[in-house]
Amino acid sequence: MATATYPPPTPYYRLYKDYLQDPKSAPEPPPPTEGTYVCFGGNYTTDDVLPSLEEQGVRQLYPKGPNVDFKKELRALNGDLQLHILELADILIERPSQYARRVEEISLVFKNLHHLLNSLRPHQARATLIHILELQIQRRKQAVEDIKRRREEAQSLLRESLATLDGH
Amino acid sequence: MDIISQLQEQVNLIANLAFNSIGTLQRDAPPNRLSPNYPEPPPHPTEDATDFAEQPKQMSASLIKAAKQFDTLVTALPISEGGEEAQLKRIAELRAENDAVGQELQRQLEAAEKELNLVQESFRQASDNCLNLKKPE
Numbered sequence: 001m002a003t004a005t006y007p008p009p010t011p012y013y014r015l016y017k018d019y020l021q022d023p024k025s026a027p028e029p030p031p032p033t034e035g036t037y038v039c040f041g042g043n044y045t046t047d048d049v050l051p052s053l054e055e056q057g058v059r060q061l062y063p064k065g066p067n068v069d070f071k072k073e074l075r076a077l078n079g080d081l082q083l084h085i086l087e088l089a090d091i092l093i094e095r096p097s098q099y100a101r102r103v104e105e106i107s108l109v110f111k112n113l114h115h116l117l118n119s120l121r122p123h124q125a126r127a128t129l130i131h132i133l134e135l136q137i138q139r140r141k142q143a144v145e146d147i148k149r150r151r152e153e154a155q156s157l158l159r160e161s162l163a164t165l166d167g168h
Numbered sequence: 169m170d171i172i173s174q175l176q177e178q179v180n181l182i183a184n185l186a187f188n189s190i191g192t193l194q195r196d197a198p199p200n201r202l203s204p205n206y207p208e209p210p211p212h213p214t215e216d217a218t219d220f221a222e223q224p225k226q227m228s229a230s231l232i233k234a235a236k237q238f239d240t241l242v243t244a245l246p247i248s249e250g251g252e253e254a255q256l257k258r259i260a261e262l263r264a265e266n267d268a269v270g271q272e273l274q275r276q277l278e279a280a281e282k283e284l285n286l287v288q289e290s291f292r293q294a295s296d297n298c299l300n301l302k303k304p305e
Contacts, residue, residue, distance in 0.1 A: 003190050004286055022223070035217055042215065066251070070245065070247055071242050071243065071245055071247065073240045074238075075239060075242055076173075078235055078238050078239060078242075080237055081182065081235075082231075085186050085190075085231070089190065089193075092190070092193075092194065106186070110179065112186070114176065114179065114227055115177050117175055117176050118181070119221075119283060120172050120245075121245075122252075123173065123247065123251075123252070124170065124172055126252070126255040126259065127255065128263060129247075129259060130255065130259055131256055133259065133262035133263065133266055134262060136266060137262065137265055137266050137269055140266070140269045140270060140273050141269055143273055144269065144273050144276055147273075147276040147277060147280050148276060150280070151276075151279070151283060154287070155283075158287070
C-alpha cells in the first residue's frame with residue numbers, strides 16, 4: 001500500500017546558521033497578521049466581534065439602541081416563548097398541518113434569547129477586569145503596609161541594640 | 169458556573185423540555201375522531217390511560233418550573249446601570265490608582281533593600297572585627 005511521505009521541513013533553517021554569533025544576521029519573525037486571513041481554505045478574521053442578528057438573517061425582537069435593558073428584555077422574551085409554546089400546543093389540536101409557522105417563531109425567540117445573552121459577555125469581561133484590578137490594588141496596598149511595618153520593626157530593633165551597646 | 173452560562177444552560181433546558189413534551193404528546197396521543205360519519209375510534213388499553221393523563225401535567229409543570237428558574241436567574245444578574253462608558257471610566261480610574269500604588273510599593277521596596285544592605289554590611293564589619301580581635305590559640 002503506497003503511503004505519502006510527510007512534506008520535508010522548510011529550508012529556512014539555513015538562514016539561522018550564524019545565529020549564536022550574530023543574532024541580527026537572521027531574519028526577524030514575521031509580524032502578527034491583521035484583518036482577515038485564509039487558513040486551510042477558510043476565511044477567518046482577527047477582529048472578534050459578535051455578529052448582529054441582521055447579519056445572520058434573523059429578525060430582532062427586542063428594541064435596538066445603545067443601552068438595552070437586559071433584564072426587562074430577557075423576561076419579556078421568556079414570556080413570549082411560553083406563549084408561543086402554548087400556541088403550538090393549541091394549533092396541534094385544532095389545525096395540525098400549520099405547525100411550521102409556530103415552530104419557526106419559537107426558534108426565532110430562542111435565537112434572540114441566545115444573541116441577547118451573548119451580547120452580555122463583553123459587559124461581563126469588563127466587570128471581571130474591574131474586579132481583578134481592585135484585587136490587585138488591595139494586594140499592593142497590603143504589601144506596602146507590610147513593608148512599612150517590617151522596616152519600622154527593624155529600625156526599632158537596631159535602636160534598641162545600639163542603646164544596649166552604648167550603655168555597655 | 170458564571171451566571172451568564174447558567175442562563176444559557178437554562179435556555180437550552182427550556183428548549184429541551186419544550187420539544188420533548190410536544191414530541192411525547194404527539195407520539196402518545198390517542199387517535200382523534202375525524203368526522204361524525206365514522207364511529208368513535210377504538211380506545212387504547214387502560215394501562216396507558218392513567219399515565220397518559222399524568223404526562224401533560226408533569227411536563228407542563230417542569231416547563232413552568234424551568235421558566236420560573238430563568239426569571240430568578242435574570243433577576244440575579246449583577247448588571248450595573250451606566251453601561252459601557254461607566255465601566256471604561258472605572259477601569260481608567262483603577263489603572264491610575266494601581267500605577268500610583270505600584271510606584272509607592274517600588275519606593276518602599278527600594279528603601280527597605282537599601283536598609284537591608286546597610287545592616288548586612290555593618291554586621292559583616294562587626295563580625296570581622298570580632299574575628300580579628302580574637303587571639304588564635
